[in-house]
Amino acid sequence: MIVLKSKTDIKGLRAAGRIAAQTFEIIKAEIRPGIPLKHLDEIAERYILKEGAETLYKGIRQRPGQVPFPGVIVASLNNEICHGMPDDRILKDGDIVGIDIGLRYKGWCADSCVTFMIGKVRPQVKHLVDTAYECLLKGIKATQPGNRIGMIGEAIENYAEVKRYSVVREYGGHGIGQELWEEPFISHVGPADRGPRLQEGMVINIEPMINAGRPETRLLGDEWTVVTADGSLSAQFEHMIAVTANGPEILSTL
Numbered sequence: 001m002i003v004l005k006s007k008t009d010i011k012g013l014r015a016a017g018r019i020a021a022q023t024f025e026i027i028k029a030e031i032r033p034g035i036p037l038k039h040l041d042e043i044a045e046r047y048i049l050k051e052g053a054e055t056l057y058k059g060i061r062q063r064p065g066q067v068p069f070p071g072v073i074v075a076s077l078n079n080e081i082c083h084g085m086p087d088d089r090i091l092k093d094g095d096i097v098g099i100d101i102g103l104r105y106k107g108w109c110a111d112s113c114v115t116f117m118i119g120k121v122r123p124q125v126k127h128l129v130d131t132a133y134e135c136l137l138k139g140i141k142a143t144q145p146g147n148r149i150g151m152i153g154e155a156i157e158n159y160a161e162v163k164r165y166s167v168v169r170e171y172g173g174h175g176i177g178q179e180l181w182e183e184p185f186i187s188h189v190g191p192a193d194r195g196p197r198l199q200e201g202m203v204i205n206i207e208p209m210i211n212a213g214r215p216e217t218r219l220l221g222d223e224w225t226v227v228t229a230d231g232s233l234s235a236q237f238e239h240m241i242a243v244t245a246n247g248p249e250i251l252s253t254l
Helices: 007-030 037-050 123-141 149-162
Strands: 073-077 080-082 096-105 108-117 173-175 182-186 203-206 209-211 217-219 226-228 234-236 239-244 247-250
Touching (some): 007 239, 037 096, 096 123, 096 234, 123 149, 123 234, 123 247, 149 182
Antiparallel strands (some): 096 108
């Protein structure tokens, strides 16, 4: 994982993070019932390339022989936990969709996710999405120098369970820097005494995936899309975080 050594490092990561954040603003202005997911993919690609950045998801593989991912963005719809396809599916009133963006700008990576609520959603759906965002904030608050990585997961898990939701275990956050996925793995569950200690200068991604039902997952035949095993809804938010002496700094923001 990247450990920041200079002001140039943090400026590079902030610049990449701002492009990701601005891409979400462009998507936010377009996303609504009746819009196909591929349209969101197209507008994201246009903006990222216009800013001089490189898209990182399109064509990527997580393992040898895997089918390359086809989209610039990830679009995980309703019961899809992560790695959903930005395809011809049309967004409907009441849907939720997790949009995940990865890019590289002048050598530095950015990675972020927002779950959007489409049109008018049921109160229990809004509660799930709001809880997923609060779980992210709880994890960020625990990202302090000297804390073990497990404290991030415990903070997220405790809050989700109080709200009567479950946390996905097989997939988690990661280090980030000049590569999209770097060590260490960031679990979103406890115990608090697990993992290495955070130190000033580390940069990590926290991305809790919160299920309305049970935490078990299932991989679809497209080799990418991960869904809830019980068909329940899932919501996710993600930010890239620098560990500083003054506490966590969110880098994937305007």
